[in-house]
Amino acid sequence: MPALTESKSQRAYEWIRDQISAREFGPGYRLVLGSIARDLDMSVVPVREAIRRLEAEGLVTFERNVGARVTLVDENEYVFAMQTLGVIEGIATALAAPHLTESDLDRADKVNRRLRGLLDDFDAHRFTRLNQQFHAVLFERCTNPHLLDLVHRGWTRLSGLRDSTFAFVPGRAHDSVREHREILELIRDGADPLEIELAARQHRWRTMNTYLASRQR
Amino acid sequence: MPALTESKSQRAYEWIRDQISAREFGPGYRLVLGSIARDLDMSVVPVREAIRRLEAEGLVTFERNVGARVTLVDENEYVFAMQTLGVIEGIATALAAPHLTESDLDRADKVNRRLRGLLDDFDAHRFTRLNQQFHAVLFERCTNPHLLDLVHRGWTRLSGLRDSTFAFVPGRAHDSVREHREILELIRDGADPLEIELAARQHRWRTMNTYLASRQR
DNA sequence: GGAAACGGGAAGATATACGATTTCGGATAC
DNA sequence: GTATCCGAAATCGTATATCTTCCCGTTTCC
Numbered sequence: 001m002p003a004l005t006e007s008k009s010q011r012a013y014e015w016i017r018d019q020i021s022a023r024e025f026g027p028g029y030r031l032v033l034g035s036i037a038r039d040l041d042m043s044v045v046p047v048r049e050a051i052r053r054l055e056a057e058g059l060v061t062f063e064r065n066v067g068a069r070v071t072l073v074d075e076n077e078y079v080f081a082m083q084t085l086g087v088i089e090g091i092a093t094a095l096a097a098p099h100l101t102e103s104d105l106d107r108a109d110k111v112n113r114r115l116r117g118l119l120d121d122f123d124a125h126r127f128t129r130l131n132q133q134f135h136a137v138l139f140e141r142c143t144n145p146h147l148l149d150l151v152h153r154g155w156t157r158l159s160g161l162r163d164s165t166f167a168f169v170p171g172r173a174h175d176s177v178r179e180h181r182e183i184l185e186l187i188r189d190g191a192d193p194l195e196i197e198l199a200a201r202q203h204r205w206r207t208m209n210t211y212l213a214s215r216q217r
Numbered sequence: 218m219p220a221l222t223e224s225k226s227q228r229a230y231e232w233i234r235d236q237i238s239a240r241e242f243g244p245g246y247r248l249v250l251g252s253i254a255r256d257l258d259m260s261v262v263p264v265r266e267a268i269r270r271l272e273a274e275g276l277v278t279f280e281r282n283v284g285a286r287v288t289l290v291d292e293n294e295y296v297f298a299m300q301t302l303g304v305i306e307g308i309a310t311a312l313a314a315p316h317l318t319e320s321d322l323d324r325a326d327k328v329n330r331r332l333r334g335l336l337d338d339f340d341a342h343r344f345t346r347l348n349q350q351f352h353a354v355l356f357e358r359c360t361n362p363h364l365l366d367l368v369h370r371g372w373t374r375l376s377g378l379r380d381s382t383f384a385f386v387p388g389r390a391h392d393s394v395r396e397h398r399e400i401l402e403l404i405r406d407g408a409d410p411l412e413i414e415l416a417a418r419q420h421r422w423r424t425m426n427t428y429l430a431s432r433q434r
Numbered sequence: 435g436g437a438a439a440c441g442g443g444a445a446g447a448t449a450t451a452c453g454a455t456t457t458c459g460g461a462t463a464c
Numbered sequence: 465g466t467a468t469c470c471g472a473a474a475t476c477g478t479a480t481a482t483c484t485t486c487c488c489g490t491t492t493c494c
Contacts, residue, residue, distance in 0.1 A: 007281055008448070009269075034475070043449045044476090045262065049269045052226075056273030058363075064224055065455050065476055080363040087364075091304045146275075146297040147304075150367070224477070251445065260479045261446090282446055282485050 008042045012050035015040060020059055020070055021159055031060060031068040057153060075215065078158075082208040085154035089139055090201030092151045093183075094193040096141040105188060108137040112180045119174055124167035131166075132159075134180060138187070138200070165211050172210045179203045225259045229267035232257060237276055237287055238376055248277060248285040275374060292432065295375075299425040302371035306356055307418030309368045310400075311410040313358040322405060325354040329397045336391055341384035348383075349376075351397060355404070355417070382428050389427045396420045 005011075016036065019025045031051060037044045051068045054060045060068045073081075111134045118127050132155060142148045166173050183203060186196050222228075233253065236242045248268060254261045268285045271277045277285045290298075328351045335344050349372060359365045383390050400420060403413050 010281075032475070045265075045448055045450095048477090049266055052266045052269040053273040056270040066457090067476070077363075080361045083361055084363050084367070087304065087308045144297045144300055146294075146301050150301070226477080249445070262478055262480095265447090283487090284446065 007046070008040070009046035009049045012036070012040055012042065012047045013053055016047075016050055016054060017059065017156070020054075021156065025070050027070050028072045029070040031070065033067070058157060079208060079212065081154065081158055082204060082211075085151070085158065086201045086204035086208070088147065088150045088154055089135065089204060090197040090199075092139040092142040092144070092147050093135075093200040094197035095143050095147070096139050097187045097193065097196050098190075099141040099143065100138070100187060104137055104141070105184060108134055108180075108184055111137065112177060112184070115173075115180065116177045119177065122166075122170055122173065124164040124170065124173075127166050127173055128164040131176070138183070165207055169210045169214045172207055176203070176207065179206070224263070225257070226263035226266045229253070229257055229259065229264045230270055233267055233271060234276065234373075237271075238373065242287050244287050245289040246287040248287065250284070274370060296425060296429065298371065298375055299421060299428075302368070302375060303418045303421035303425070305364065305367045305371055306352065306421060307414040307416075309356040309359040309361070309364050310352075310417040311414035312360050312364070313356050314404045314410065314413050315407075316358040316360065317355070317404060321354055321358070322401060325351055325397075325401060328354065329394060329401070332390075332397065333394045336394065339383075339387055339390065341381040341387065341390075344383050344390055345381040348393070355400070382424055386427050386431045389424055393420070393424065396423070 016025070016031065020029075025031070033044045033047050033051070037047045040047070051060060051062070055062045055068065059071055061071045062068045111130055115127065115130050115134065118130065139148065139151055142151070166176075179199075180203075183196070183199050186199055223231075233242070233248070237246075242248070250261045250264050250268070254264045257264070268277060268279070272279045272285065276288055278288045279285045288294075328347055332344065332347050332351065335347070356365065356368055359368070383393075396416075397420075400413070400416050403416055
């Protein structure tokens, strides 16, 4: 009988990751091996392995003889993650740009229109979700899988950190939609890759800076 | 009695990583849990955990019910890793630049002179080691630890992949030393961060391109 | 002669067991 | 009242045991 199901270790990994993403396990949440194992109806061994992987990805922090907890991030950490994501996503978008089809661009445009629609009746959570969708269309065709993996990790990490930047600085959403249009424009025009890269990077960095400015008051 | 020694899991992790780095375990090497455990005088459980971490870092590839082997990289993978490292290292260098002291720059310069000294009596392996040292001086002061971590992983990954690019294209070494000087110059002059970033990026990408060109003949 | 079925050994996946370490509440000393 | 010392409970770390899966050489059947 072939294994139709994935390994328990894999299941544990995905389950924990999803819990973190869904913020069931918020930052600082204590991951107790025994209880997770019980919840998932398995022994602790696969759970340990899952946690090791998550540790290597930076989603959880491990302390010898004490245990694992969901990585706790301060202000700085958030900024660092955003700064990094800006760089990685920027180059990924630039590399993907030449491979985007008309239909990709239309899809991105449609998502951006929905984003604009949200501006009136603002919902930070929905906005963030759509926002990610928009960018995903733009970078998914990146030709470098290694880079693409880093982009995904960056997003996962951020989604674990903070529900939504836009909840803190709703004003940023308006500019964001406009910048999306500009980036799409650049891609449609077959602009210089470096120009696209820097536009995408600055777009993210501006969100980060807006957040920073809002905090310092 | 407090634990003066690190955990077995940690020991296994470091040992395997070092073996890969030292190319005792070359690409494709089959990592058999049982024998590693025997070599390190421990049970397989810690070894499994170590391998999971290495898997998450991309150093080993895992296949269900089959086992782990040191990540085998084809031409493409090498190019992807270099491309990524160029981007990451570029921004890290740019971010570090304003924080470099005179003594840092002198140290880098000294290393680069040694590199130039090696040109006459070329030794690709030594050259690669010194080359990494040179760049390490430039990016270590990067203010974003997250980014710095990615740079380190990139280097580790590449060192696992291929002993030395310069062994394939020794001619590149000469240009490389010159470009090092130019980068140092930019930093000393307090050049625009973007300029520094792109110089560092292009420096690495040129090595990659030279390699590619040499392969296509 | 080749394809398919079989079977044994090697290695992986997971469970269970147990000793070690940390944590924390309460008792005791000052 | 506070600080320090115990000890139990919780939890981790690792070893051992068992079951499953895969690999590969051999046999069998067309």
